[in-house]
Amino acid sequence: MSLADQHSLRHGHDDGAVHAHVSSVGFYIAVFIGLLFLTGVTVGQSYVDLGKANILLVILIATLKASLVVTFFMHLKWDNRFNALIFVSTIFFIGVFFVYTMNDTETRGEFDADQNVRIWQKTGMPAPGGMQKPEPAAKSSASAMPQH
Amino acid sequence: MSTQVATPGGVESPAGHDSDHGHHGPAWLAHHFDTPSQQFDAAKLGMWAFLAQELLFFSGLFVAYGVYRSWYPEMFRAASHQLNKEMGAINTVVLLFSSLTIALAVRYAQVGNKKATGRMILTTIACACAFLVIKFFEYKHKFEGGLLPGRFFHPHAEHLVHGAPALPDNTGSFFGIYFMMTGVHGIHVVVGIGVLVWIWLRNARGEFSKEFFTPVDIVALYWHLVDLVWIYLFPLLYLI
Numbered sequence: 001m002s003l004a005d006q007h008s009l010r011h012g013h014d015d016g017a018v019h020a021h022v023s024s025v026g027f028y029i030a031v032f033i034g035l036l037f038l039t040g041v042t043v044g045q046s047y048v049d050l051g052k053a054n055i056l057l058v059i060l061i062a063t064l065k066a067s068l069v070v071t072f073f074m075h076l077k078w079d080n081r082f083n084a085l086i087f088v089s090t091i092f093f094i095g096v097f098f099v100y101t102m103n104d105t106e107t108r109g110e111f112d113a114d115q116n117v118r119i120w121q122k123t124g125m126p127a128p129g130g131m132q133k134p135e136p137a138a139k140s141s142a143s144a145m146p147q148h
Numbered sequence: 149m150s151t152q153v154a155t156p157g158g159v160e161s162p163a164g165h166d167s168d169h170g171h172h173g174p175a176w177l178a179h180h181f182d183t184p185s186q187q188f189d190a191a192k193l194g195m196w197a198f199l200a201q202e203l204l205f206f207s208g209l210f211v212a213y214g215v216y217r218s219w220y221p222e223m224f225r226a227a228s229h230q231l232n233k234e235m236g237a238i239n240t241v242v243l244l245f246s247s248l249t250i251a252l253a254v255r256y257a258q259v260g261n262k263k264a265t266g267r268m269i270l271t272t273i274a275c276a277c278a279f280l281v282i283k284f285f286e287y288k289h290k291f292e293g294g295l296l297p298g299r300f301f302h303p304h305a306e307h308l309v310h311g312a313p314a315l316p317d318n319t320g321s322f323f324g325i326y327f328m329m330t331g332v333h334g335i336h337v338v339v340g341i342g343v344l345v346w347i348w349l350r351n352a353r354g355e356f357s358k359e360f361f362t363p364v365d366i367v368a369l370y371w372h373l374v375d376l377v378w379i380y381l382f383p384l385l386y387l388i
Contacts, residue, residue: 017185023255028255032244036244042387058384062383065379069372073375080192083192086196086197089200090203091203094204097204097207101214102214105215105218106218
């Protein structure tokens with residue numbers, strides 16, 4: 001049995017030729033109009049002050065647009081599932097990168113020049129991190145940290 | 149193992165339809181692949197692995213953006229007012245349209261329409277050039293205004309947007325991030341023009357067919373990634 005025969009046995013219908021999904025021109029234009037619409041929405045939101053919701057909305061809309069591009073323009077919908085897995089795991093690891101980094105940079109506390117210590121603004125307690133040599137008073141609380 | 153299939157005078161060619169050309173398969177089928185679909189899948193897999201790497205290295209810039217924006221939200225808001233929303237929006241539409249035309253180029257290549265494929269690739273190249281021209285004028289304005297990265301930041305009041313919030317001293321870090329993100333993206337656009345021209349020439353030489361359009365597909369994937377990155381850059385930089 002040749003390798004090609006084994007190949008077609010595994011896949012049933014496979015004749016070795018490329019069978020790509022062909023979408024209609026109208027379909028691609030419809031996706032493009034969707035992208036234009038979402039661009040309009042994202043420009044529109046910039047004129048409305050929603051506080052913290054603005055940045056969330058911006059990322060949501062951009063992700064919707066990116067999904068349209070990836071799913072239809074980049075053919076992931078009809079592609080080998082493994083390629084979709086590569087893409088999704090990439091997004092996952094970008095998320096890990098973000099969460100771990102910001103978990104550090106968002107919890108360093110503010111430097112209090114009067115006391116020469118870093119403190120968490122919310123609680124006023126000494127915060128870990130920074131290059132400042134801790135004062136004796138801060139040292140005791142810093143050495144207590146690992147026991148938590 | 150694959151040499152077993154290609155034995156001279158042996159079994160029929162795996163692709164079936166190319167038996168007229170002898171037993172070595174079509175010219176575009178590399179000898180280390182058994183079938184066209186295997187070659188196509190391998191090319192796509194390789195490209196997606198490359199795109200994953202592209203996204204991961206861009207993510208470094210996005211994380212830098214996230215950290216600095218969350219540290220200095222007011223500075224980001226003030227600096228963002230110096231960017232030209234209209235030009236950014238026009239460039240977004242230009243890139244989205246180019247994404248449509250390159251998707252259509254692949255679609256026409258899939259059905260073996262060489263002429264339409266060529267036209268669509270040319271349109272995409274034109275859009276890429278238009279994007280760079282608009283970007284050039286944006287950069288020019290930033291240079292004139294002294295809106296430059298880090299220690300090169302020295303704003304000239306007469307070139308700044310009127311009525312915009314005052315720029316804090318550390319605004320140079322916003323423009324550092326702005327120039328790095330749009331600059332690395334811009335380099336991708338330039339590279340994109342290069343590979344699009346290459347694919348246009350190959351198409352004009354008649355190298356592609358219904359059976360073999362992989363290079364068009366692969367270059368299109370790259371071009372869509374350029375669009376994908378801009379989809380995030382535009383609102384994050386211009387629309388704060």
